[in-house]
Amino acid sequence: MTEYPLDGTGSVPAADIATAWDRELPGVATSSIGVITPLWRVAKALADERRRTLHRLGVDPATLDLLSTLRRAGEPWTLTTRELAERCLVTAGAISQRVARAERDGLVTRTPSPVSRRAVAVTPTDRGHEVVERTVRGLLAHEEALVADLTAGERRALGDLLERLAGSVRNAGEPG
Incomplete structure (x- = not known):
């Protein structure tokens, strides 16, 4: 044995x-x-x-998810709390907590949305932009080193296979 x-x-x-x-x-x-x-x-x-x-x-995953989602949205980097919840795949309550914490930390501002009277728009502050850009640069540099042993072709092939498997797993969970 x-x-x-x-x-x-x-x-x-x-x-x-x-x-x-x-x-x-x-x-x-x-x-x-x-x-x-x-x-x-x-x-x-x-x-x-x-x-x-x-x-x-110095960033927690939930805050990075919130700031990254706003930053990837493109100018003016503003989304409603509903859009944030949908894109972050969390509940409205969870996004509300994330936004409140980020606002308290000076990373985002909340304003009434021009889209709807009931909606709230969330926008990163200058500090929020600095934090997300610094964090994403550091995180991606580190993660690039983690996959450095794979060639570009291997990375693409593995990524394609994992996306296919993820789709298969998602579909297996759907009622049929």
Whole structure:
């Protein structure tokens, strides 16, 4: 029997996990283990890296999501809270909390929306622009280093395959 370190690094090769399940539950399909297990490991490692990097850069993920969504919207970098909730994939309550926290920190302003009397428009302040641009530059430089071992072609191919898999997973969750 092969011994593996118990250091939480996911040292057991996915193929060994599949082989063990083939032995323990003959006839059960195990080929997904070779895809899903490495993806889970990479996802966890990337989440940990992003959390550490954002901590080092002094920004929490929710604030970065809010500021990035506003910045990517293009000039005048203003969205309603409803648009923000939709684009950030969070509830109206969650976006309200994010906006209130960012406003308290001097990163955004809220004004009545010209689109609707009931809507609130959110715009980054000069400080908000500085924070998001500095953070995104630092984060993307770090993440570029994480994928540096892959060629441009490998990155495109992997990205395409992951997008396809993400679509498949999304569709599997839809009522049919």
